[in-house]
Amino acid sequence: MNYPNGKRSASVFKNNNLYSHQFGNRGMSLEKDINDTNAYYLETNKAVIHKKPTPIQIVKVNYPKRSAAVITEAYFKQASTTDYNGIYREKYIDFEAKETKNKTLFPLANIHQHQIDHMEAVVAQGGVSFILIRFAVLDETYLLPAEKLFTHWNAQLNGGKKSIAYETIKQQGYFIPFQYKARVDYLTIIDKLYF
Amino acid sequence: MNYPNGKRSASVFKNNNLYSHQFGNRGMSLEKDINDTNAYYLETNKAVIHKKPTPIQIVKVNYPKRSAAVITEAYFKQASTTDYNGIYREKYIDFEAKETKNKTLFPLANIHQHQIDHMEAVVAQGGVSFILIRFAVLDETYLLPAEKLFTHWNAQLNGGKKSIAYETIKQQGYFIPFQYKARVDYLTIIDKLYF
Numbered sequence: 001m002n003y004p005n006g007k008r009s010a011s012v013f014k015n016n017n018l019y020s021h022q023f024g025n026r027g028m029s030l031e032k033d034i035n036d037t038n039a040y041y042l043e044t045n046k047a048v049i050h051k052k053p054t055p056i057q058i059v060k061v062n063y064p065k066r067s068a069a070v071i072t073e074a075y076f077k078q079a080s081t082t083d084y085n086g087i088y089r090e091k092y093i094d095f096e097a098k099e100t101k102n103k104t105l106f107p108l109a110n111i112h113q114h115q116i117d118h119m120e121a122v123v124a125q126g127g128v129s130f131i132l133i134r135f136a137v138l139d140e141t142y143l144l145p146a147e148k149l150f151t152h153w154n155a156q157l158n159g160g161k162k163s164i165a166y167e168t169i170k171q172q173g174y175f176i177p178f179q180y181k182a183r184v185d186y187l188t189i190i191d192k193l194y195f
Numbered sequence: 196m197n198y199p200n201g202k203r204s205a206s207v208f209k210n211n212n213l214y215s216h217q218f219g220n221r222g223m224s225l226e227k228d229i230n231d232t233n234a235y236y237l238e239t240n241k242a243v244i245h246k247k248p249t250p251i252q253i254v255k256v257n258y259p260k261r262s263a264a265v266i267t268e269a270y271f272k273q274a275s276t277t278d279y280n281g282i283y284r285e286k287y288i289d290f291e292a293k294e295t296k297n298k299t300l301f302p303l304a305n306i307h308q309h310q311i312d313h314m315e316a317v318v319a320q321g322g323v324s325f326i327l328i329r330f331a332v333l334d335e336t337y338l339l340p341a342e343k344l345f346t347h348w349n350a351q352l353n354g355g356k357k358s359i360a361y362e363t364i365k366q367q368g369y370f371i372p373f374q375y376k377a378r379v380d381y382l383t384i385i386d387k388l389y390f
Contacts, residue, residue: 042316045319048316050276053248053249053250056248068270069270071266073265074266075265076266077248080245081245088320090286092287122243125284
């Protein structure tokens with residue numbers, strides 16, 4: 001399980017010698033890479049984009065004297081939106097990130113209907129929405145605009161394929177090259193598509 | 196303690212007879228009112244604005260067979276951003292909400308430096324940022340633009356007052372009248388200020 005990786009831990013992580021492998025990214029989780037990228041965007045005043053905290057249903061909390069409240073019973077809840085949002089060059093940015101071990105396709109089961117609903121509402125308000133998909137075994141990350149995702153989603157609802165082929169993502173999406181500082185430099189794609 | 200009140204519970208809440216008191220709002224928490232307002236904005240396709248989940252540091256998780264994972268030790272973390280964000284009429288919206296029982300002033304101790312830093316970064320990117328302040332005893336809610344808040348915050352850092360007077364908030368902020376459906380209809384103020 002990966003927990004939200006704040007700015008502080010992302011900075012520590014940069015000094016980790018895993019980062020000395022400049023020519024590859026293998027083994028790093030997509031979430032860590034995005035958090036690190038967002039921290040870099042924030043430090044350089046490029047964008048303000050954060051991962052939302054994991055939603056938790058809290059059931060029991062103890063309040064011991066002279067120490068912090070302890071949550072002793074809680075459950076993971078399904079998120080009602082996407083994981084990441086923020087602002088870049090006056091635009092509202094909203095996206096989901098998914099990793100798959102599959103080498104030939106991205107299973108749509110990774111996405112939920114309420115996330116699609118949310119992304120549709122964002123696009124209707126004039127926001128920029130997309131999904132970052134990493135093929136972990138291939139070590140390749142793509143940005144697929146929400147509008148393309150909706151087409152595949154709706155096809156699935158009408159009895160179509162339950163996945164998007166890797167080749168289709170290569171054609172309809174945008175490959176994000178690995179960068180040293182902005183690990184998953186998705187905003188360069190947004191620059192090309194929206195400005 | 197108030198936990199995030201999702202769309203579902205907000206809808207249930209609307210049917211609660213507390214809502215039959217059309218001429219007052221006393222006793223309802225600001226967070227509940229905002230969540231309800233955001234749910235109404237979402238249902239009517241007016242805006243997509245959500246409260247972020249409360250950040251939790253998870254320490255221990257049990258995985259019982261045939262049932263959901265149980266978090267058995269976790270702690271509340273300080274949020275690194277504001278509580279609410281989203282999109283309205285192509286604009287990025289980002290705000291914090293605070294309630295005070297004080298009748299004559301709003302103590303700046305309710306705000307943290309990292310929240311000010313975040314709001315400043317949002318404004319620098321061209322986003323709309325503000326704080327909603329409720330004087331609970333007076334049952335009055337105001338929108339104070341981030342730029343005004345920064346002035347008071349910086350004055351405090353330079354040895355000035357540790358609070359903003361109620362009268363100052365009345366002058367520099369915008370009173371939000373209680374509405375039946377959009378309980379705290381802050382977007383009407385945004386319409387006036389930005390469009």
